[in-house]
Structure formats: C-alpha cells, structure tokens
Amino acid sequence: MTPILEVHSLHVAYFDRQGKLCPALAGVNLDLAPGEILGVLGESGSGKSTLAASLLRLLPSNGIVQKGRVLFEGANLLEASPQYLRKIRGGRVGLILQEPSLALHPALQVGQQVSGVLAAHESFDRRTLREKTLQLLASVFTHEVERISRSYPHQLSGGQRQRVLIAQAIACRPSLVVADEPTASLDPSTQLEILELFRTLTRSLGIALILITHNPALLFGFADRILVLYAGRVAEIGPTANVLASPQHPYTRALLRCLPTPLSGERSEHKVRLHVIAGDPPDLSLHARGCRFEPRCADRMEICKGDEPSSAAVGEQHNVACFKFAS
Amino acid sequence: MHPLLKVEDLVKQYPAGRSAGSKVKLLALDAVSLSIAQQTTLALVGESGSGKSTLALCFACLEQPTSGSIFFEGVDVAALPESELRSVRPQVQLVFQDPAASLNPRWTTFEILSEPLFLQRSLAKQNRNNTVSQLLDRVALPRNLTSRRPGELSGGQKQRLAIARALALEPKMIILDEALSALDCSVQAQILNLLLDLQSSLGLTYLFITHDFSMAAQIADQIAVMDRGRIVESGTVHKILSSPTHESTRTLLAATPRFPTSPPSQVNP
Numbered sequence: 001m002t003p004i005l006e007v008h009s010l011h012v013a014y015f016d017r018q019g020k021l022c023p024a025l026a027g028v029n030l031d032l033a034p035g036e037i038l039g040v041l042g043e044s045g046s047g048k049s050t051l052a053a054s055l056l057r058l059l060p061s062n063g064i065v066q067k068g069r070v071l072f073e074g075a076n077l078l079e080a081s082p083q084y085l086r087k088i089r090g091g092r093v094g095l096i097l098q099e100p101s102l103a104l105h106p107a108l109q110v111g112q113q114v115s116g117v118l119a120a121h122e123s124f125d126r127r128t129l130r131e132k133t134l135q136l137l138a139s140v141f142t143h144e145v146e147r148i149s150r151s152y153p154h155q156l157s158g159g160q161r162q163r164v165l166i167a168q169a170i171a172c173r174p175s176l177v178v179a180d181e182p183t184a185s186l187d188p189s190t191q192l193e194i195l196e197l198f199r200t201l202t203r204s205l206g207i208a209l210i211l212i213t214h215n216p217a218l219l220f221g222f223a224d225r226i227l228v229l230y231a232g233r234v235a236e237i238g239p240t241a242n243v244l245a246s247p248q249h250p251y252t253r254a255l256l257r258c259l260p261t262p263l264s265g266e267r268s269e270h271k272v273r274l275h276v277i278a279g280d281p282p283d284l285s286l287h288a289r290g291c292r293f294e295p296r297c298a299d300r301m302e303i304c305k306g307d308e309p310s311s312a313a314v315g316e317q318h319n320v321a322c323f324k325f326a327s
Numbered sequence: 328m329h330p331l332l333k334v335e336d337l338v339k340q341y342p343a344g345r346s347a348g349s350k351v352k353l354l355a356l357d358a359v360s361l362s363i364a365q366q367t368t369l370a371l372v373g374e375s376g377s378g379k380s381t382l383a384l385c386f387a388c389l390e391q392p393t394s395g396s397i398f399f400e401g402v403d404v405a406a407l408p409e410s411e412l413r414s415v416r417p418q419v420q421l422v423f424q425d426p427a428a429s430l431n432p433r434w435t436t437f438e439i440l441s442e443p444l445f446l447q448r449s450l451a452k453q454n455r456n457n458t459v460s461q462l463l464d465r466v467a468l469p470r471n472l473t474s475r476r477p478g479e480l481s482g483g484q485k486q487r488l489a490i491a492r493a494l495a496l497e498p499k500m501i502i503l504d505e506a507l508s509a510l511d512c513s514v515q516a517q518i519l520n521l522l523l524d525l526q527s528s529l530g531l532t533y534l535f536i537t538h539d540f541s542m543a544a545q546i547a548d549q550i551a552v553m554d555r556g557r558i559v560e561s562g563t564v565h566k567i568l569s570s571p572t573h574e575s576t577r578t579l580l581a582a583t584p585r586f587p588t589s590p591p592s593q594v595n596p
Binding site for chain 1: 519
C-alpha cells in the first residue's frame with residue numbers, strides 16, 4: 001500500500017541569536033500508511049515539535065530545512081508552492097499543536113471557529129455551513145452541541161476545548177492529522193476520553209494520525225507503531241507492543257525503566273528510588289561526533305564515539321539505530 | 328506520636344455569584360479531615376476542581392478557611408492572627424507545577440535563593456552566599472548556575488531550583504502541587520529520587536498533590552482521594568490500590584495509563 005506520508009532524510013536546524021546554526025533534526029526517516037496511528041515518543045529537546053512543524057513548513061523564521069523530502073500524497077511539501085500549502089494545511093492535513101488555550105481565538109464562539117476552517121477550504125452556503133458545523137461538533141461532543149457551539153473558549157473546560165480543536169482538525173476530512181501533546185494539560189480520565197475519541201474518529205474516517213508525546217504509557221493500546229526520537233534522530237521505530245515490551249535501543253530501554261512501577265495490589269515495596277538515565281540530554285548546538293546517546297549509554301562501545309549508527313532491522317518492521325545491532 | 332498536621336472539618340467557600348450582593352457560594356472544601364504523620368508522605372489524588380490546591384493553600388496559611396481547624400504541631404493555625412502566622416509560614420513551603428510561572432524570570436538563581444533568606448532570616452551577606460551554595464548542593468545543581476536566569480535552565484533544573492528555594496527556610500513540611508506533572512519521564516524519576524533522598528536526610532514531611540496514581544503510589548505512605556471538595560477515601564498505598572471502595576478512586580485508577588509489563592491489575596473496576 002502506498003504510504004500517505006514519507007519523510008526521507010530530513011535535516012532541520014535553527015539559527016540562534018548569534019547566527020550560529022543549531023541542528024534540531026538529523027536524518028529523520030519515517031513513513032505512514034493510510035489510517036495508521038504512529039506515536040512519536042520523545043522528551044524535551046528531542047526534536048518532536050520541530051518534526052511536527054517541519055512537515056507542513058511551519059517552522060519559525062529562524063528555522064530552516066537543510067535537506068530531505070516530505071512526500072504527502074505523492075507531492076514533496078518542501079518544494080510546494082504557497083498556494084498548494086495553503087490548500088493542504090487544515091484541508092488535507094489537520095494540525096493540533098501544543099497549548100490548546102492559545103490555539104482558539106478568545107473572542108469568537110467555538111462554532112464560528114469550526115465554521116471558519118470549513119469556509120477556508122470549501123464553498124458552502126450559510127445553511128450548509130451551519131449544518132456541517134453542528135454535525136462536526138456532534139461527532140466530538142455527546143450532548144448540548146448547540147450550546148457549546150455558541151460558547152466562547154473560556155466558557156469551556158480544557159477537555160472541551162481539546163474536542164473543539166479535534167473538530168477543527170478533522171473538519172475537511174483530511175487524510176492525516178498531526179497532534180502534538182494533545183492531552184498534556186488534561187486530567188487522566190479526560191486524557192483517556194480524548195485518546196478514545198481520536199481513535200474512534202481516525203479509524204471510522206480512515207485518517208492517519210501522528211501523535212507526539214513524552215509519555216510512553218499513553219501510546220500503549222493506542223498507537224500502531226512507535227517512533228522514538230533522541231537528540232533529533234530516530235533511535236528506534238517499530239510496532240508498539242514490541243517497542244514497549246522489548247525495547248532494543250539503549251535509550252528506549254533506559255527511558256522505560258524510569259517509569260514508576262506498574263500499579264498492582266501486591267506491592268512489596270514502595271518509596272523505592274526509580275531508575276534514572278545518568279547525565280543530561282546533549283546540547284545539540286555543540287558540534288559532536290558519534291552517537292548522541294553514547295555519553296549516557298550503559299552499553300557504549302569504542303565505535304560509538306566516532307560514528308553515528310545507521311538504522312538496522314531487529315525484527316518485523318522494527319528498526320534500531322545502534323551499533324549493537326549493526327551488521 | 329502526634330501527627331505533624333491534623334485537619335478537622337475544614338470548610339472553604341468562595342463567593343461565586345455574578346452580582347455584588349449575590350449570596351451564591353462555591354464550596355471548594357466540604358468538611359475535610361485528615362492527618363499527616365511526621366516524616367511521612369501523604370499523596371492527595373483527585374481531578375482538577377476537586378479542591379486539592381485549595382487545601383494546599385490552607386495548609387500553607389495562604390488562604391483563610393471559612394471554618395474548621397488546622398493543627399500544625401498541635402497549634403490551630405486557622406485561628407491564629409496574621410502576626411503569629413508569620414512564624415508558622417516558613418515551616419510549610421510550596422513547590423508548584425509550573426516552575427516557569429513560580430520563578431521570577433528576571434532574577435538570577437542566586438537572587439531567587441537568597442530572597443527568602445533575606446526576608447525571613449536576615450542573614451548577613453557572607454552567610455547568605457554560603458547558604459545558597461549549600462542549597463544548590465542539596466538539590467545537585469552546579470554552583471556555577473548562580474548567575475543564570477530561569478529561562479536558561481531546563482525544566483528539571485528549574486524544578487530543582489524551586490525545591491532549593493523551598494528548603495531555604497528549613498521547613499518541616501513541603502507541599503508539592505503537581506510538581507512533577509509537567510516534566511519528562513526521565514526527569515520525573517530524577518526529581519522523585521531527589522525528594523526521597525531529601526526526606527530521609529532532612530526528616531521532611533510531604534504533601535504530594537497529583538492526579539497521577541502511579542506517581543502517588545511510588546512516593547507515598549498514605550493516599551487520600553479527593554472529589555468535589557471532599558476526601559472520599561484514604562488509607563495506605565497498599566489498601567487503596569488493592570481494594571479501592573469509592574467510585575472516584577476506581578475511576579482514577581482505571582484512567583491511569585497502564586503498561587504492557589504490568590501484571591493484571593488486582594483492582595476490580
């Protein structure tokens with residue numbers, strides 16, 4: 001099946017205030033099948049938000065794509081015209097970026113904001129626009145759709161605002177939605193509801209989803225595959241169950257070991273210190289050779305200092321960038 | 328042994344009506360009673376709006392309860408006049424969820440740490456320098472960070488700084504209000520370990536507010552579950568996890584993201 005999205009060797013960097021170039025993404029490859037859910041797992045500084053922004057060329061003014069291709073439905077978005085991009089953004093690709101409280105216009109009713117997305121990409125008459133807006137809101141809210149449509153963002157809870165953003169993202173029946181930490185500020189039960197909503201909608205509408213998060217536990221039972229980002233590079237990518245149950249990359253293993261022990265009635269010990277990853281994430285602005293995780297890696301070898309590992313297969317659709325697995 | 332903190336029938340109402348003369352009230356705390364033993368950790372778990380932060384503010388003597396008692400080391404601080412509260416407040420310190428919002432972005436690390444020392448202990452300048460260095464050592468922040476501003480620190484470093492600031496006045500109790508929630512997983516682990524180490528070396532008592540049950544279970548001796556201004560259930564970590572009785576507890580447990588390596592939960596939803 002033709003992938004809906006293909007990213008080939010993406011390199012992105014930012015200019016800092018002194019004009020020095022700081023790499024943010026290096027050699028990122030990924031592909032996404034139609035209707036697939038890909039979880040992008042990364043901590044602060046891993047480049048995950050940069051990845052989300054680069055896909056649609058929404059980097060800030062000091063960001064540049066140095067190299068690579070982003071093929072969406074066959075077309076390279078990095079070479080596309082502004083008109084084509086305008087059609088794609090919000091139309092063929094829905095985007096939910098961080099900070100839901102900033103994403104909605106504070107002085108417009110949410111119904112108007114959802115209509116706004118429809119009106120930007122389709123030409124409906126007023127009546128049809130209103131009907132479609134209510135239908136969209138009904139797909140994300142179970143009741144009181146009319147009242148919510150007339151509400152302003154500040155009158156809604158965090159979870160409700162997130163639902164409005166989802167309605168906007170799917171309004172034009174895109175084939176892909178990119179969501180960057182959509183549940184970060186929500187309570188656990190609201191988080192669960194929102195993820196469930198994402199899954200139901202994307203499956204029923206055949207929308208592929210890229211969900212970016214720093215919390216591995218969210219992706220279990222949700223994403224089809226997980227891509228682990230570290231220091232702007234893909235450390236590991238594979239089916240969710242495999243990556244979470246038997247992670248191969250030393251970073252993925254160390255990260256998953258940091259999590260609190262699973263909830264269980266039979267706890268023999270609590271208040272036990274957690275495993276940590278020694279050291280800190282690298283400062284990417286400093287020029288370095290070799291694997292970026294090497295200084296913190298429990299399995300480091302001499303070769304890791306000199307070169308960067310390339311991706312090697314370790315299982316069915318499961319790849320790892322680590323010299324331990326190099327052929 | 329007497330509990331360090333004991334709360335009886337605490338009520339907090341806020342005016343909620345739109346017009347000036349409205350008598351509509353919001354009941355944030357509805358007759359809350361609990362106690363925390365010295366050098367232990369109580370985790371307060373609940374969703375947003377359950378009243379956890381309001382309770383924290385009352386404990387820290389930053390909000391006056393509408394009625395009820397708060398016994399801190401046997402003294403009812405809810406009934407103390409402002410002048411006497413000044414000597415109680417340093418003993419209960421707060422660490423908040425968002426260090427970017429609770430640290431002055433225009434001050435250096437040194438200024439942030441020496442402010443409480445200056446305000447409360449009026450330490451001579453030389454002693455202040457030494458104390459600041461000791462505080463940085465305590466939270467494993469390098470001493471050369473003193474001239475940096477919060478914007479130049481990572482999330483984990485900012486939170487360590489907030490903890491160092493909380494330690495400045497040698498409190499008996501620290502209230503951590505969702506203090507780990509905004510951090511990356513690996514950083515959460517580091518900070519949690521730091522908190523455990525500080526508790527045993529300094530004999531601290533913690534009130535750990537969170538909506539994350541797995542974090543609560545990792546750090547706490549006792550758990551109390553809040554829902555709509557009430558404590559609906561409380562007990563040891565073992566009891567709450569193995570046989571939760573209240574619906575809110577079960578809902579929260581069920582909503583905690585699980586992991587493939589975990590054994591089947593003993594909890595019946």
